Amino acid sequence: MLPVLPPAILALADGTVFLGTSIGAAGHTVGEVVFNTALTGYQEILTDPSYCRQIVTLTYPHIGNYGVNEQDVEASKVHAAGLIIKDLPVRASNFRQSMTLAEYLVREGTVAIADIDTRRLTRVLRTHGAQNGCIMGFPADTAVTQAMIDEAVALARRAPSMAGLDLAQVVTRREPEVWTETEWQLFAANGEPGFGQQTAPQFHVVAYDFGVKRNILRMLAERGCKVTVVPAKTSAADVLAYQPDGIFLSNGPGDPEPCDYAIAAAKTLIETGIPTFGICLGHQIMALASGAQTFKMKFGHHGANHPVKDLDTGRVSITSQNHGFAVNADTLPANLRPTHVSLFDGTLQGLTRTDKPAFCFQGHPEASPGPHDIAYLFDRFTALMTQHVAEKNNA
Numbered sequence: 001m002l003p004v005l006p007p008a009i010l011a012l013a014d015g016t017v018f019l020g021t022s023i024g025a026a027g028h029t030v031g032e033v034v035f036n037t038a039l040t041g042y043q044e045i046l047t048d049p050s051y052c053r054q055i056v057t058l059t060y061p062h063i064g065n066y067g068v069n070e071q072d073v074e075a076s077k078v079h080a081a082g083l084i085i086k087d088l089p090v091r092a093s094n095f096r097q098s099m100t101l102a103e104y105l106v107r108e109g110t111v112a113i114a115d116i117d118t119r120r121l122t123r124v125l126r127t128h129g130a131q132n133g134c135i136m137g138f139p140a141d142t143a144v145t146q147a148m149i150d151e152a153v154a155l156a157r158r159a160p161s162m163a164g165l166d167l168a169q170v171v172t173r174r175e176p177e178v179w180t181e182t183e184w185q186l187f188a189a190n191g192e193p194g195f196g197q198q199t200a201p202q203f204h205v206v207a208y209d210f211g212v213k214r215n216i217l218r219m220l221a222e223r224g225c226k227v228t229v230v231p232a233k234t235s236a237a238d239v240l241a242y243q244p245d246g247i248f249l250s251n252g253p254g255d256p257e258p259c260d261y262a263i264a265a266a267k268t269l270i271e272t273g274i275p276t277f278g279i280c281l282g283h284q285i286m287a288l289a290s291g292a293q294t295f296k297m298k299f300g301h302h303g304a305n306h307p308v309k310d311l312d313t314g315r316v317s318i319t320s321q322n323h324g325f326a327v328n329a330d331t332l333p334a335n336l337r338p339t340h341v342s343l344f345d346g347t348l349q350g351l352t353r354t355d356k357p358a359f360c361f362q363g364h365p366e367a368s369p370g371p372h373d374i375a376y377l378f379d380r381f382t383a384l385m386t387q388h389v390a391e392k393n394n395a
């Protein structure tokens with residue numbers, strides 16, 4: 001006799017209901033349902049703090065086939081509010097695997113559903129836009145009733161909208177921390193051959209943690225930066241007290257607009273002339289600090305194969321993306337110049353200040369998961385810091 005699978009319900013706020021199998025913790029979760037088109041990297045996606053309060057559906061059908069390990073995490077825990085997949089393979093295999101995806105989801109208390117038509121779900125989200133949803137996961141012997149389905153729809157409808165939510169304060173660290181681990185060390189510690197050089201620190205970068213992904217910090221450390229990571233609400237004065245050579249504004253969840261404390265600090269810090277680099281939420285905060293406006297996109301960009309054009313060189317990079325808000329290109333002040341655009345929908349992907357050494361990118365040059373085509377932006381940051389340090393020394 002076939003084993004009875006634990007049931008699960010996925011309900012969208014518009015009343016669309018999917019019945020599937022619970023593959024994570026029992027219980028329920030609500031959040032904004034977004035689709036991600038990456039083929040691999042489910043562990044990096046689940047632990048990316050930018051997915052706080054978002055339920056992620058992966059369009060690639062087989063998820064979990066290489067299990068889970070202790071290294072491929074972007075934070076110390078799962079941040080996504082839930083996971084929706086088509087097919088959990090019966091067997092996972094990888095030499096680095098420490099447990100299966102289902103074991104990991106249970107350990108992390110993450111509610112997740114499999115065996116649903118993720119193509120149909122994605123078409124709903126693409127056609128009508130991202131919307132709130134609810135996943136309910138039950139123990140194996142549960143009979144799903146109409147009352148349970150109605151309750152899931154009601155919970156989805158009651159979930160707060162992402163617009164207007166400041167979630168950076170929810171995920172940020174509470175205390176400053178010096179980050180030293182490089183990607184090279186991570187791979188060496190894992191018994192794999194290293195592929196980079198460890199450089200002695202040449203620059204001191206203060207990185208705002210609005211929900212920072214670890215691979216950003218690793219890529220900075222690998223380029224000779226001592227990185228002091230500070231909580232989201234650290235004042236500009238406290239940042240300047242570290243005497244940084246560079247300032248980094250991190251990725252993070254939620255709407256950038258209510259992060260007024262971060263916008264005010266970024267404004268002051270950019271004015272000092274210290275090189276500043278922002279990624280994703282950090283890009284949006286830099287734009288807001290410079291006088292531009294942001295808006296909520298219909299379904300955002302979440303994937304690892306998005307073509308982005310560098311307007312200065314004409315070069316097209318395949319990039320990793322994860323955002324639901326964007327900077328409105330029609331609101332740029334004279335000192336904010338577009339440097340990159342998305343070739344999917346023409347939205348802004350990169351900006352630079354014309355009067356200060358400050359620039360930012362909407363996608364993810366740190367990948368994790370995804371291609372490293374646009375990693376050159378980290379080198380642009382270190383080049384600005386080299387110039388800044390030389391000017392300071394000559395002054």
Ligand SMILES: NC(=O)CC[C@H](N)C(=O)O
Pocket residue numbers: 050250251252253254255256279280281282322323324325326
């Ligand atoms: N990855 C990010 O930093 C996302 C930024 C912001 N929360 C958005 O959805 O647009």
